[in-house]
Amino acid sequence: MTVIFPSVQRVELSPAAGTGQLRELAIQAGEELEGHGKRVASMAPLILLAAGAYSERWILLKLGALLHDIGKRHIPSEILNAPRRLTQTEWVLMQQHPVFGLDILRKSVRNLPQDVADCVLLHHERWDGKGYPTGLAGEAIPLFARIVAIADFIDALASPRCYKPAVPMPIVRKLIDRESGLMFDPVLAEVTLLIWERLVHARWRADRRPAFTTR
Numbered sequence: 001m002t003v004i005f006p007s008v009q010r011v012e013l014s015p016a017a018g019t020g021q022l023r024e025l026a027i028q029a030g031e032e033l034e035g036h037g038k039r040v041a042s043m044a045p046l047i048l049l050a051a052g053a054y055s056e057r058w059i060l061l062k063l064g065a066l067l068h069d070i071g072k073r074h075i076p077s078e079i080l081n082a083p084r085r086l087t088q089t090e091w092v093l094m095q096q097h098p099v100f101g102l103d104i105l106r107k108s109v110r111n112l113p114q115d116v117a118d119c120v121l122l123h124h125e126r127w128d129g130k131g132y133p134t135g136l137a138g139e140a141i142p143l144f145a146r147i148v149a150i151a152d153f154i155d156a157l158a159s160p161r162c163y164k165p166a167v168p169m170p171i172v173r174k175l176i177d178r179e180s181g182l183m184f185d186p187v188l189a190e191v192t193l194l195i196w197e198r199l200v201h202a203r204w205r206a207d208r209r210p211a212f213t214t215r
Contacts, residue, residue: 022063022109022116030066032073035207036155041065042206043151043199044144050191053143057115061144064119068148071101071120083162095132098124118142123149126183139185146185150176150192153183155203169200 030037044065045058055061072080075097079090086094101120105112122136122145129137141149157167157175167175173196180189192199 026063026066029070037066039155039203039206040151042202044147047147050195060113060115064116065148068119068123070104071097074100081162098133115144118145119148127185128182150184
């Protein structure tokens with residue numbers, strides 16, 4: 001079977017990004033999967049700031065982090081919540097969730113911001129080019145997607161799932177270090193370790209406050 005991937009290059013920037021429909025969808029998605037997106041979104045902007053790459057578009061990074069797994073809405077619950085190792089067929093389907101996610105957003109949001117599209121489609125790409133769904137490598141992977149990849153990895157391991165217990169944070173930290181230059185941008189991995197305690201605290205607080213406030 002040949003899979004046709006949507007082209008993120010066709011996604012237009014929206015001058016009103018971060019408001020209205022996209023923001024509401026992001027808030028909903030952030031609460032799904034037991035708040036996984038919200039916790040990822042709490043860490044991603046801190047990594048951006050620590051890397052010295054602060055941008056006025058940081059709100060798009062937060063929205064992208066909240067929305068990154070929205071494609072899992074199209075994964076059957078018996079696969080998503082399977083208390084076992086996935087079969088090869090199930091894993092192939094699971095790997096399509098970034099494509100599904102971009103498709104959901106393109107059908108739901110007018111003028112989807114490029115940065116948000118990148119986070120959703122490309123957060124499982126690897127620095128060494130062995131990720132999915134496109135196999136991009138190194139700096140060809142957009143910065144925001146590289147950041148979400150690290151924050152996603154942290155929360156996915158540190159959170160209990162039906163098929164595994166939570167991994168202790170000290171072990172997660174060691175795995176980030178081990179995967180530097182393999183899964184992750186080595187510069188981003190280094191700054192992640194430098195601000196580790198701040199990330200741990202931000203993740204903890206995310207479960208205790210809304211993703212956005214009115215203040």
